[in-house]
Amino acid sequence: MSEPLLSATGIKVTYGAGARLFGGRKPGNTVLHGVDVEIAAGETIGIVGESGSGKTTLGRALLRLVDVEDGRIRFDGRDITDLADAEMRPLRRRMQMIFQDPMASLNPRHSIGRILTEPLMLHGLAGTREEARSQAAAMLQRVSLPAELLQRSPHELSGGQRQRIGIARAALLKPDFVLADEIVSGLDVSTQAQVLNLLKDLSREMGLAMAFISHDLSVIRAVCDRVYVLQFGRIVEHGPCAAVFDEPKSAYTRTLLDAIPLPEIDPGWLDREPGEAA
Numbered sequence: 001m002s003e004p005l006l007s008a009t010g011i012k013v014t015y016g017a018g019a020r021l022f023g024g025r026k027p028g029n030t031v032l033h034g035v036d037v038e039i040a041a042g043e044t045i046g047i048v049g050e051s052g053s054g055k056t057t058l059g060r061a062l063l064r065l066v067d068v069e070d071g072r073i074r075f076d077g078r079d080i081t082d083l084a085d086a087e088m089r090p091l092r093r094r095m096q097m098i099f100q101d102p103m104a105s106l107n108p109r110h111s112i113g114r115i116l117t118e119p120l121m122l123h124g125l126a127g128t129r130e131e132a133r134s135q136a137a138a139m140l141q142r143v144s145l146p147a148e149l150l151q152r153s154p155h156e157l158s159g160g161q162r163q164r165i166g167i168a169r170a171a172l173l174k175p176d177f178v179l180a181d182e183i184v185s186g187l188d189v190s191t192q193a194q195v196l197n198l199l200k201d202l203s204r205e206m207g208l209a210m211a212f213i214s215h216d217l218s219v220i221r222a223v224c225d226r227v228y229v230l231q232f233g234r235i236v237e238h239g240p241c242a243a244v245f246d247e248p249k250s251a252y253t254r255t256l257l258d259a260i261p262l263p264e265i266d267p268g269w270l271d272r273e274p275g276e277a278a
Ligand SMILES: Nc1ncnc2c1ncn2[C@@H]1O[C@H](COP(=O)(O)OP(=O)(O)OP(=O)(O)O)[C@@H](O)[C@H]1O
Pocket: 015, 016, 029, 031, 049, 050, 051, 052, 053, 054, 055, 056, 057, 058, 215
């Protein structure tokens, strides 16, 4: 079998280790205890678990955004665990992240046009501002937003529109991998379905690999091929969504399934056009 696009093996992450504390050294808080995850090109995985189980930390470790104490991370056939920032830079374009709160990740003082075109110029994907602007306009159309939004500021948009801008910004950079961390949790259920639908279509069109972090199992079930269940920084179960959700092997997964009624999002929604009647 070919090597996964992205893999983490034996990942251990400890926060705050070695900080000074009353003349001694803090032992630190280990939040990932030897986690293994792999994502094939074009595949969408889900990461679920209770609050504090380490989902975001794992996602950030995959992107080399937190220090990994132990374990290895490989991306596209290369061990990236110890790459310096300068060596990571060319890979950053290929590994994008979409955030939970686009209001926090979109600069409120910049226009949507600037937010979308600057990364294109920075990564050399557009030679001129005009070229960047025409790519941004085409992408706005792709994510079903009007071109006039290029002149607007993030605060003038609805939550669902802002999340589409977050997706557009990531997709414009033609990444191979996207981490989506709780990206629909602030949206109402029908907007959630539209945003998830859009991401599913884009990932198919672009051959994107994705990792979806969510505490909402219905979101994971609607968009992911496989799922990893995280408890106290350890993977307690993983496998195809249908197998894990229909016949969970671990008591913890069963508890999660019992705690969160399925399906909040009817998976059938995801195959309908926005606005189409149920
Ligand atoms: N930057 C940080 N510094 C210190 N501790 C942190 C930091 N980020 C997270 N933690 C701690 O690590 C643990 C795991 O947090 P993490 O955010 O990865 O969990 P999560 O499963 O994503 O939670 P949630 O669903 O609430 O977002 C928590 O105990 C948290 O307090």
